[in-house]
Amino acid sequence: MGATRIPASLTQASQAQGGVGESTPRPDGTLKVTGDFAYASDLWHEDMLWGHTLRSPHAYAEIRSVDVSQALRVPGVYAVLTHADLPAATHYGLEIADQPVLARDVVRCHGEPVAVVAADHPETARRAAARIVVDYRELTPITDEASALAPDAPVLHPGRADAHAAHVPHPNIVHRQPITRGDVAAARARADVVVSGDYEIGMQDQAFLGPESGLAVPAADGGVDLYIATQWLHSDLRQLAPVLGLPEDKVRMTLSGVGGAFGGREDLSMQAHACLLALHTGKPVKMVYNRFESFFGHVHRHPARLHYEHGASRDGVIQYLTCRIVLDGGAYASASPAVVGNAASLGAGPYAIDNVDIEALALYTNNPPCGAMRGFGAVQACFAYESQMDKLAAALGLHPVELRRRNALSQGATMPTGQVVDSPAPVAELLRRVRAMPMPPERQWVTADEAGETIDVRALPGGRAGTTHGEGVVRGVGYAVGVKNVGFSEGFDDYSTARVRLQVVAGEPVAAVHTAMAEVGQGGVTVHAQIARTELGVAEVTIHPADTRIGSAGSTSASRQTYVTGGAIRRACELVRERVLDLGRARFGSHHPAWATAELLLEGGKVVTDGGEVLADLADVLGDEVIDVEREWRHRPTEALDPHTGQGFGHVQYSFAAHRAVVEVDTELGLVKVVELACAQDVGKALNPLSVTGQIQGGSTQGLGLAVLEEIVVAGGKVRNPSFTDYLIPTIVDTPSIPVDVLELADPHAPYGLRGVGEAPTLSATPAIVAAIRAATGLPLRRVPVRPEHLTGT
Known part of the structure; x- marks a missing residue:
């Protein structure tokens, strides 16, 4: 990309007029x-049907037969499809x-789709699905590493052929x-102090606001x-067109x-089902998952077990560092290979360690599929390291911050993969900053006045439940700090496409x-307009809806x-801009040197001019011309990690964040209140400072959820809490x-x-909070989320 000079007036929020550097709404x-x-x-x-999915009640079972005859007799039902009705490709995957x-012959996880129904009302579709008779023969599910790798373990995906199979020791x-x-x-021989530990991370759900939904026409x-x-x-x-048996240009x-x-x-959910029903019935089909179904309709964060050992001089x-990271990928691969790559390559954390032996792997099990x-x-590894x-x-x-400072990565340091960090890596500075931030006042739940002390239970662990009045609190x-890669890694052709049009209206x-960028709440539509305003010097910018009529923008991840x-x-x-200036030179160049x-x-x-002299109005330069440019853009290339040594230039960029957590714990009741979660993060350049702060606070809150609240409870491969009644996410109170x-x-x-x-802030928030709870209680706390029984021994 050619060098571009940004006018100073456009880099300052007070004069940016919605450009780069301004907190644009x-x-x-x-x-x-x-x-x-x-x-x-x-x-x-107006004439749409409603789709509904019949899902397996078992984690692992053979399908002996599927009878849809009773479902088809329900008035208002237009179609019932099973595996036998698929027109083309029968499988997909990220x-x-x-x-x-x-x-078809087997279900590998609780909630796996077995049939889909289209009807004229959503309740009709649900009633019809309930009339489908599936004869299952339950099988013993694989639920952990021991059962997955046992000598007599069934192979969950026999005959799987892919690029990863050649260098894994077991088909599961x-x-x-x-x-x-x-x-x-x-x-290890020269280390004066050696510490080791086993750590566990529970399965976390993305818990997004809007469940899976779409309309196929x-x-x-x-x-x-x-x-x-x-x-x-x-x-x-790419995944959908082969399933429908259509060329990509006919799937819009x-x-x-x-x-x-x-x-x-990131993975398909109801996309194929809605399109298959629409093509089969010739009518638009809408599908919307309820919250219960959403828990089965998408992947989750990989639960993990990790063993770490560090040795240090006095x-x-x-x-040195040795570690083994075992991720439970569940029934299907999804993004597990890339998650393994990240866990391994970032497994040492933001520290300069010359001697490392890291192993990361993901298992096939009959637990819910896990992915992005x-x-x-990096979250799982960060909690452990x-x-x-x-x-x-x-x-x-040593003080925890001081130990981290002495080993902190900096620009020019070498990662365990052999990649040199060739941009700022201010790990020590972030730790210094977060430690220096003012501490919240003690005993915030107490207000002193002439009548004495007043207890505000809302500020205590447990809140309005009124279970404590400060006793035992x-x-x-x-503290914690983490490192996260930015962009797709390990040789992936990571690019995006943009079309920009400039005209006079x-x-x-x-x-x-x-x-084609997916705006999922991150604020991309805001930043994209800011970039256009900055580069083209215009006030009015329109962002077109994202679709496949333009080249890929990759994933919003x-x-x-x-x-x-x-x-x-x-x-x-x-x-x-170059074309605009060429127009201007052609039209007005003879008037001014x-x-x-x-x-x-x-x-x-x-x-x-760069001196500020006005040569012409942009509208006069453009006249009736419409300038329309579409371009792909790629960052510098990465390379696949060596499958045996893990060496290679795997990541395009690293990001760093540090947290200091202050918690209050009722040690008798096992209740935790996070009082403050301060964060320091290097963002390179804050294109929209308000949005940047919001992203950091949002990521920190998601880390808080993993620390003390959020876990999908799975027993025997079955999800036990698929609702927001039992799966708890942080609210404004928390x-x-x-x-x-x-x-x-x-x-x-x-x-x-x-x-x-x-x-990045999601990584370090969780271990910082758990470290604060450890400091308050003296307990080792090797698992997240931390539950009340972990603090009380009950």
């Missing part, structure tokens, strides 16, 4: 908070096509990635138009209103931006969209004060120097 913000935003679940077509569209392992560097045996050309809430339009298209996808995602919409320098979720493998840092600091008699403080220059799609928009804008001699900019709807200190150290390889923001 979200265009969808008011609609969302007032309830007027149209989500995919609000889609409507990375490995191992997931059946509808189960989805993927394995070792990373070795240095000489661990020699380093059959088209006159034999194709289908799908309006869908998703994270990755073109990935859906348009993004509908998305109520959050966090990774849970001066606090870490000499905010943090993507940060717990180890606290344990090692205690063994050495102890405060603790904990009603006498004013107007820009239009079209990408991996903290990549501002980097990659923002980079594509910037590049397209640069080319538009500056057209040929000066550096020219577009600013405030005018063409100006969310503490989250002060944020934003550091901006530009990455020279990234557009505007920016660094992906959304995921």
Whole structure:
């Protein structure tokens, strides 16, 4: 990408007029908070049918027969489809096509789709689905590593052939990635202090606001138009078209209103089912999951078991690390191979350690499928290595921050994969900043007045439940820091496409931006308009709806969209600007020598010199011309990690965040209140400071959920709490004060120097909170989420 000079006036929030660097309001913000935003679940077509899915009640079972005759007799039913009715490809998958569209001979997880129904009313569709008779023979489910790798374990996906199978030791392992560097045996021999620990992370749900939903409309050309809430339009298209037996140009996808995602919409859910029903009936079909069904309709965060060992010299320098990370991928691969890669390559954390021996793997089991979720493998590793840092600091008699500072990565350091960190890595500075932030006052639940002390139970652990009045409440403080990659890794062709149009409308220059980026709540539509305003110097920018009529923008995940799609928009804008200036030189160049001699900019709807002299109005330069540019943009390439040593330039960028948690714990009742969760994070360049702060606070809150609240409880492969009654997410009552200190150290390889923001704070929030609880209670706490019984011994 060619170098672009940003006028100083456009880099300052006070003068940016909606450009880069300004806290520009979200265009969808008011609609969302007032309830007027149209989500995919609000889609409507006057003659549409409703789809419903029949799901397996078993975690692992043979299907002997499926009888749909009674369902078809229900008045109002238009279609009942099973595996036998599929017109083309029968399987799909995000990375490995191992997931059946509808189960045929076997179900491998609780909630797996077996049949779909289309009817004229959603309740009719549900009643009809209940009349489908499936003869199952239950099998003993594989639920953990021991049962998955046992000598007599059934192979869950026999005959699977893919790029990962050659270097995994067992067919029930989805993927394995070792990373070795240095000489661990020699380093262990010279270590003065060695600490080890076993850690466990429960299964977390994305718990997005809007359940899976979409509307499929059959088209006159034999194709289908799908309006869908998703994270990755073109990935859906790549998997969907073969299932429908259609060329991709006959499967047209348009993004509908998305109520959050966090990774849970990367895989297909109801896309194929709705389209199959629409094509079969010739009528539009809408599908909307209820909350119960949503728990079975998408992947979750991988639960994990981790063993870590660190050795250090007496001066606090870490000499070596060994670890083994076992992720439960559930019944289907989803994004497990990439999650394994992240867990392994980031498994040492933001620390310079010369000698490492890391192994990460993901299992096939009969538990719910797991895949992408905010943090993507790095969350699990971070809880373990940060717990180890606290344990090692205690063994050495050092403050937890001081131990981390002595081993912190910095620019020029080498990762365990051999990759040199070639942009700012201010780990020590983030720790210094977060430690220096003012502490919240003690005993916030007490107000003193002339009448004495008044207890405000809302500020106590347990809140209005009134279970404590301050007795047995102890405060603790904990710290953590994490490292997360930005963008797709390990040689993936990570790119985005943008089309930018500039023309005069009603006498004013107007820009239009079209990408396939999924706006899932992260604020991309805001930032994209800011980039266009900055690069083209116009006030009015229109963001077109995302669809597959333009090239891929990749997934809205991996903290990549501002980097990659923002980079594509910037590049397209640069080319538009070049054409504008060429027009101006042709039309006005003879009138002023500056057209040929000066550096020219577009600013405030005018063409100006770098000295600020106005040469022409942009509208006059454009006249009746319409400048339309579409471009792909790629960041620098990465490479696959060596399957045996884990060496390679695996990641395009790293992001870092540090947290300090302050908690209060009722040690008798096992209740925890997070009083404050302060964060310091390097964002490279805050394109929209308000949005950046919101992303950091949102990611921190999701980390809080994993620390003390959120877990999908699975027993015998079956989900026991598929509702928000029993699966608890943080509410405003649980969310503490989250002060944020934003550091901006530009990455020279990234557009505007920016660094992906959304995921890094999720990593370090969880271990910081648990460290604070440990400090308050003295308990080891090796598992998250922390439950009351972990604190009381009951």
